[in-house]
Amino acid sequence: MSEHAITLIPALPPALDGRNGTNRARGGVAQTAARDDIEAVRLWLAEYVGSPHTLRSYRKEAVRLMLWATRTLDKPLSSLTREDFVLYEQFLAAPNGDWIDPARPRKGRERRLFEGPLAPRSRRQAMGILGGLFSYLVAAGYLAGNPLALRRARAPQASRSRRVERHLDQALWQQVLDGVEAFAQDTPRERQHYERCRWLMRFLYRTALRASEAAQARAGDFERRRGRWWLxxxxxxxxxxxxxxxxxxxxxFARYRAFHGLPEVPAPGEMRPAVMGVAGGDAAPLTSTALYLIVKTVFRRIADTLDARDPAGAATLRRASTHWLRHTAATHQADAGTDLRYIQKNLRHASIETTGLYLHADDDARHAQTVRETPSA
Structure with missing residues (x-):
């Protein structure tokens, strides 16, 4: 794991480092040499070093819990009980004081850890991540038990079966493409920004990649098999x-590469990023966060141009993000009649039921039939 990932876990005083935690496993054969809670959490995080987006999310939840436990309960992570986690869930719903103080920096050891209360979905996600952490530490022989295993399983939310609505319809997507074409190109910097935005929006839409996947994609990941291109x-x-x-x-892609003075067709095994950094060429690739911010900026700029003639479309674009392009791709594939099994493979969903949430054609047909056939009042 990178040193950056490690240093964001705060140092703990000896009395709270977990060496003598009440939930520490005693006896048996440990599967880890971790001596304290920080070392144990580092071990868990190291399992996700190959998935930067997941690593950041998991690290954030671990740091939040460890700070809350040591500061609020004066307990190490390895002494937490089921009752403590009930209090922690309540805290996530209403953090206050220094936890959300806007005067604190957004980065560094003294940063604020919350922007405000977590929504129910975010709280469920946080507890799920922490449940995974504790299960791992039990399996590693570091903890005796997982207090979150006692947590009552919630019934599936009704919203889970609803159609995915975080997508752009065909008309609004075309307005996005047209809007990018209107970006200024008078200076070299403006032209570079235009070419990057033009390629990135098309790349995310045509491949339905997550932002983290797009950030990790390399030119050599494009492969030609039996006369067809795959990523x-x-x-x-x-x-x-x-x-x-x-x-x-x-x-x-050939156009984007040619702009940067590269061969139009990527070479096998080429490690140059599919989405190049600001300097282009072999410079450091953009992170998933940078890709997210570029897409948000594109949507916001185009929304500003739509306010007068399409306020609803403008409002939609202001909510949209990189993941909306993934949803948009899947929805447009479904609308075009692409076999649901193929869409599942394209999105790499484990369950076809998840992919089925992108089917809107039946709803559209029902609406059209109902509106057309119902007599006006």
Missing amino acids: RVVGKGGVEGDVPVSDELMAD
């Missing part, structure tokens, strides 16, 4: 897959 992807949990790539997208 090799390493997704969540290190699961590998491939995505069909159209000739149209490869033409866009």
